[in-house]
Amino acid sequence: AQSVTQLGSHVSVSEGALVLLRCNYSSSVPPYLFWYVQYPNQGLQLLLKYTSAATLVKGINGFEAEFKKSETSFHLTKPSAHMSDAAEYFCAVSGAGNQFYFGTGTSLTVIP
Amino acid sequence: GAGVSQSPSNKVTEKGKDVELRCDPISGHTALYWYRQSLGQGLEFLIYFQGNSAPDKSGLPSDRFSAERTGGSVSTLTIQRTQQEDSAVYLCASSLQGAENYGYTFGSGTRLTVV
Numbered sequence: 001a002q003s004v005t006q007l008g009s010h011v012s013v014s015e016g017a018l019v020l021l022r023c024n025y026s027s028s029v030p031p032y033l034f035w036y037v038q039y040p041n042q043g044l045q046l047l048l049k050y051t052s053a054a055t056l057v058k059g060i061n062g063f064e065a066e067f068k069k070s071e072t073s074f075h076l077t078k079p080s081a082h083m084s085d086a087a088e089y090f091c092a093v094s095g096a097g098n099q100f101y102f103g104t105g106t107s108l109t110v111i112p
Numbered sequence: 113g114a115g116v117s118q119s120p121s122n123k124v125t126e127k128g129k130d131v132e133l134r135c136d137p138i139s140g141h142t143a144l145y146w147y148r149q150s151l152g153q154g155l156e157f158l159i160y161f162q163g164n165s166a167p168d169k170s171g172l173p174s175d176r177f178s179a180e181r182t183g184g185s186v187s188t189l190t191i192q193r194t195q196q197e198d199s200a201v202y203l204c205a206s207s208l209q210g211a212e213n214y215g216y217t218f219g220s221g222t223r224l225t226v227v
Contacts, residue, residue, distance in 0.1 A: 034215050043116070043203060043218035044155075051213050090154065099168070100216065102147075104154035 002027045002093045006103035014111045019063075019078040021106045023091030026072065031093050033074040034100065035065055038088040047089075050074060061085070086110045114138075116219035118204050124225045125194055133189040133222045137206030144187050145207075145216065146179060150200040158202075161187065162209075194226045 007022040025031055032051050036044040048059025055067040061084075065076045074091060091103040117136040125131050137144050146158040157171040161181045172178070176194075181187040191198055201223050205216035 032213070036215075036218075041220070043118075043220045044205075044216075045218070046215045049215050099145075099157060099160055101157075102155040 002029075002031065002101045004091045004093050004101060004103040006089075006091050006106050008106055009104065010107045010109070012109040012111055013081045015083060016080050019076070019081045019085065019108065021076040021089050021091075021108065023065075023074045023076065023103060024072050025074060025091075025093045027093055033065075033067060034092040034094070035059065035063070035074075035076050036090045036092060036102075037061075038090065038105075040087075044090060047076070081108075081110045083110050083112065116204055116206050116217050118202075118219035118222050120222060121220065122223045122225075124227060127196060127226055128193055130190065130192045131194055131224065133191075133202050133204075133224070135187045135189070135204030135206075135219060137185065137187070137204070138217055139185075140208070141206035141217070142184070142209050143207045144181055145205045146187070146189050147203045147205065148200045149203055149221070155203065158189070191224075194224075196226050199224055199226045 003026045005024045034049045035047040037047050038044045047063050048057045050057050050067045058064045063078045065074050088105045088107050090105045092100045094100045119134045142163045144161045147155040149155050159179045160168040176192045179189045201221040203221045205218045207216050208214050
């Protein structure tokens with residue numbers, strides 16, 4: 001079975017500061033891991049994905065995430081927050097069979 | 113089409129009425145999913161279609177919920193005798209075979225409000 005836990009339902013950072021959104025996963029099979037972003041009144045957009053290639057994955061808008069098997073983590077980071085990064089972020093895990101399991105989301109606020 | 117299209121974008125209905133939500137996936141995507149997103153909560157899996165296989169209905173919360181996918185393309189999610197707790201955003205997503213490699217492409221959702 002697969003599941004993800006996102007620590008912190010709300011995160012606030014100052015503009016220009018480091019963004020760190022935490023995701024820990026549980027999987028009985030080698031996981032595929034994803035981060036999605038949801039802007040207000042929109043669907044979810046894929047930010048980046050880990051599919052067993054490089055452990056450091058780069059995505060769109062300057063975001064990246066590192067797969068750490070020993071810590072069962074896939075935290076999302078961005079060196080410098082921008083106002084346009086304010087959104088809801090979801091971590092997801094998938095095993096075989098195509099179904100994804102999503103975390104409860106982290107709402108990111110960027111303070112000017 | 114270029115993306116996943118959902119209609120209507122907003123739906124307000126009276127308690128007890130039936131509603132139909134439509135999803136038009138990306139052309140060529142064999143897999144189609146329905147999720148429900150309630151306020152302050154994550155995404156709740158509802159149902160999954162893959163090609164001509166029997167759908168995975170394990171996430172449907174009650175027998176008031178049903179879905180079909182005609183011709184391997186458009187899907188309709190039907191909620192009968194709507195209740196206030198059905199109020200949520202209903203998201204549809206589609207993917208190529210092997211979504212674990214590609215991820216899903218989501219539509220913008222249908223916001224359902226039951227009054």
